Amino acid sequence: MTTAVAVGSVYHTGEKAPVSGRFEFVRHGNPDSHCEPKAEEQSIALAQGEALPPCRSCAARTVWSLAEIL
Numbered sequence: 001m002t003t004a005v006a007v008g009s010v011y012h013t014g015e016k017a018p019v020s021g022r023f024e025f026v027r028h029g030n031p032d033s034h035c036e037p038k039a040e041e042q043s044i045a046l047a048q049g050e051a052l053p054p055c056r057s058c059a060a061r062t063v064w065s066l067a068e069i070l
């Protein structure tokens with residue numbers, strides 16, 4: 001069985017992780033944000049079905065990309 005989930009796929013705050021994996025911060029939903037999340041906030045591990053979180057620094061909606069399937 002093949003999976004449609006690929007490294008590099010993009011997800012938004014509130015969407016559920018399609019697989020367990022490591023996700024990397026791409027950008028804030030608001031392009032005018034001046035927030036710069038810390039390095040350790042830009043790479044997170046989630047279990048399948050967990051919701052993608054907001055930015056931990058400013059709590060704004062955030063875009064994540066799947067960096068690694070775990």
Ligand SMILES: [Zn+2]
Nearest residue numbers: 035055057058
């Ligand atoms: Zn932020």
